Amino acid sequence: MSRTALLVLADGRFPAGGHAHSGGMEAAVASGRVHDTASLEAFCRGRLHTAGLVAAGLAAAAADGCDALALDQAADTRTPVAALRRIARRLGRQLMRAARATWPSTDLDHLARHRPQGxxxxxxxxxxxxxxxxxxxxxxxxxxxxxxxxxxxAAVRLLSLDPLDATAVLARLAGELDTVADAADAAARRVTAEGVGVLPAASAPLLDITGEQHAAWTVRLFAS
Amino acid sequence: MTLTTAKTPAVIPAPAGEPLQADGGSHGRHSTKSAPADPSGVTATAQIRAAHNGRTTTVPLLHNDDPFHLRRLRARGEQARVCVLGAMSAPLGGDRLALDITAGRRARLEVTTAAATIALRGPTTTPATYDVRITVDDDATLHWLPEPLISTRGSTLHQTFTVDLAPTSRLVMREEQLLGRSGEVPGHLTTRLIVRRGGRPLLDQQTAYGYPAPAWDGPAVLGSHRATGQLLLVDPGLGTPQEPHVIDDDPAEGHAVLTPLADPRALIATAVAPAPAQLRHLLDTALAYAYTYETPRPDADGEQ
Incomplete structure (x- = not known):
């Protein structure tokens, strides 16, 4: 197997449906909390260390071969808001479809069979x-x-930001992203011995509140 | 079920007031109990246990431990009530405080605090810990409704709430956090909330505010809000899944969401607001709305 698979998986063009989701950005822009490059960076940093850290822990543990159904329940207990659970499962279902076509495996089949809704x-x-x-x-x-x-x-589209500025934000956060991934990986290594409770559970009140608000909008550009 | 809550002042003054002084005062900071990590800190565990004696709820165990002082309040019907005094004189840096609350089978207990709990720096920058352990047995009801926790400049506090619920138990739990007194930069405050129902995880959450928590005041976490809180309601009577409810009539006054957890017998409200009075109003509104879930709902209630 090749590390290049990571590039395929993380490529925005991987057909997993993520492009339709703004990760809370549409609601943040509508409220005026994100309005320029600096506030975009603050949003991304906050999301990285909360929702991003939790996702990284779950993903690392699943990649380590931990019980995916137990991890799915751990994700539920870390996602108190109904709209965000629904979106996470919808994205999971879309990713599952692309993943099974790309890297067929019995582990993916097993998870798909036990979570047909995603x-x-x-x-x-x-x-x-x-x-x-x-x-x-x-x-x-x-x-x-x-x-x-x-x-x-999403911020580029919603605010007509310069795409180069948005990409520079991602590049500036690369070091912190490594730290988050390392912390998630370290926690995931403890799951087999200590259970899923050791995985990160960081939450962000505004992401939770606006996630549900956004789901109730009748007209929106992004699904979340 | 009825619930009354104390009003929170719009502005929290600097810690003061007899007989519980923020800087230690008559309660002293030099405990002779088992040595904590920091020699200037206090290690204390207070305990409350309520039981049902066949007629009503009694409180057979009320264990004080400086700086905690526990006081029985007049019962409200079958519900016993206990007030925690003295938590406002702690935690200071290096303190290791714990509060164990148990509602035994069929007991109905309400626990409140007399005033806001204020995390202060104290003589050291060593983190303080505050662990609240709650156990609610079969057919028991616990209301944990403390006044807010205030994180003040220079303090570091790690709070942990561990809640174990029997499948037939009920819980109403409110947590309010104020990041700094009026106009003050907050300290560092982390809160871990772990709730299990029948031994299975129901909710697992951690928050981190104040430097060095990354982007805690950014647009994904708290934004400009300095008051945040949650209200958790667990009730086996909440059988059918409920629709989430958003409370944001006036965004300048903060906003909240009331949503079922993955286990539909539990609801949680999460709120952010500029100040404590608006926060309390949002959580009270969410609680009032949550209680409408427990009775058959009219067809045309306008939600969806």
Missing amino acids: AHQPVVLGVTARAAGLAPLDAARAAAYDSLGGPAT
Whole structure:
């Protein structure tokens, strides 16, 4: 197996449906909380260290071969808001379809069979990384990066930001992303011995509140 | 079920007031109990246990431990009530505080605090810990409704709430956090909330505010809000899945969401607001709305 699989998996063009989601950015722009490059960076940093860290932990543990169904439940307990659970499962289902076509595996089949409505996206991402022969740290990195790519791309469209500025934000956060991925990987290594409770559970009140608000909008550009 | 809550002042003054002084005062900071990590810190565990004696709820165990002082309040019907005094004189840096609350089988217990709990720097920058452990047995009801926790400049506090619920138990739990007193930069505050129902995880959450938490005041986490809180309601009577409810009539006054957890017998409200009075109003509104879930709902209630 090839590390290049990580590039395929993390590529925004990988057909997993993520482009339709802004990761809370549409609501943040509508409220005026994100309005320029600096506030975009603050949003991305906050999301990286909360939702991104949680996703990275789940993905790393799934890539490590931990029980995906137990991880899916752990994702539920870490996602108190109904709209965000629904979106995570929808994204998981879309990723599952692409993953099974790309890296067929019995682990993916098993998860798909037990969660026909979709498992939480980071869990599917981790099982996919495992099927592609990637390491848990690779899965953590892909999940953490995924938590930023959506909002950054969406901000460009919603605010007519310069795409170069948005990309520079992602580049500036690369070091922190590595730290988050390392922390997630370290936590995932403890799951077999200590259970899923050791995985990160960081939450962000505004992402939770606006996630549900956004889901109730009748007209919106992004699905989340 | 009825619930009354104390009003929170719009502005939290600097810690003061007899007989519980913020800087230690008569309660002293030099405990002779088992040595904590930091020699200037206090290690204390207070315990409350309520039981049902066949007629009503009694509180057979009320264990004080400086700086915690526990006081029985007049019962409200079958519900026993206990107030925690003294938590406002702690935690200071290096303190290791714990509060164990148990509602035994069929007991109905409400626990409140007399005033806001204020995390202060104290003589050291060593982190303080505050662990609240809650156990609610079969057919028991616990209301944990403390006044807010205030994180003040220079303090570091790690709070942990561990809640174990029997499948037939009920819980109403409110947590409010104020990041700094009026106009003050907050300290560092982390809160871990772990709730299990029948031994299975129900909710697992961690928050981190104040430097060095990354982007805690950014647009994904708290934005400009300095008051945040949650209200958790677990009730086996909440059988059918409920629709989430958003409370944001006036965004300048903060906003909240009331949503079922993956286990539909539990609801959680999460709120952010500029100041404590608006936060309390949002959580009270969410609680009032949550109670409408427990009765058959009219067809045309306008939600969806």
